[in-house]
């Protein structure tokens with residue numbers, strides 16, 4: 001079943017971010033959202049998670065769903081180790097034995113074996129974000145909201161994180177809504193990609209990518225074509241909208 005948001009209205013004082021806004025989110029897929037800075041991408045995630053209250057709108061299919069949120073900064077607890085940070089969010093969900101199994105499994109999937117006892121201050125930015133991603137997936141949410149989780153990381157680290165992300169996602173095909181400014185990231189991860197306009201947000205265009213994520217190459221002609229089209233919508237169309 002597809003999750004649907006209908007007739008969303010959200011404003012901040014006089015700024016109307018969403019008005020009669022509709023969007024469909026396919027379950028068990030990754031939906032990427034691209035759009036100009038400040039258009040309302042984070043606001044959409046925040047209305048879905050309930051951090052921000054929509055003034056109007058129906059959220060169909062979201063009612064009984066457990067929502068996880070991965071932010072741009074890893075937000076690890078500095079006083080807990082890599083292991084402890086993942087364990088912390090699983091404490092009330094799984095028994096001790098289950099937790100041990102799950103944590104070691106996820107640590108392995110993001111290639112952090114051997115770093116279980118390290119503290120956040122002793123590992124690199126890319127490793128911190130790998131812990132955060134492992135923690136986000138280890139928590140049994142139905143929908144995972146991700147707000148530019150790879151922003152500011154260098155290209156090689158970003159590629160490693162994308163690969164780790166795909167591996168984690170394939171394990172249970174979580175429903176993911178992924179906000180990014182990076183077209184290549186969207187093309188690497190998205191099953192569906194929405195391009196938002198400036199506020200009040202309209203969906204300018206959506207793309208579907210059918211190729212399995214683990215088999216995608218950014219050199220594929222079809223992906224190069226989509227990349228160019230997205231680029232033109234974002235950076236050329238926007239000059240006059």
Ligand SMILES: Nc1ncnc2c1ncn2[C@@H]1O[C@H](COP(=O)(O)OP(=O)(O)OP(=O)(O)O)[C@@H](O)[C@H]1O
Pocket residue numbers: 012013015017035036037038039040041042043044199
């Ligand atoms: N709490 C708030 N109070 C007032 N205005 C806000 C608030 N939160 C966001 N805004 C404004 O609403 C608009 C949408 O913000 P939002 O953070 O959702 O955009 P975004 O698309 O995620 O931006 P970016 O791409 O820069 O992260 C922006 O103009 C922002 O300044």
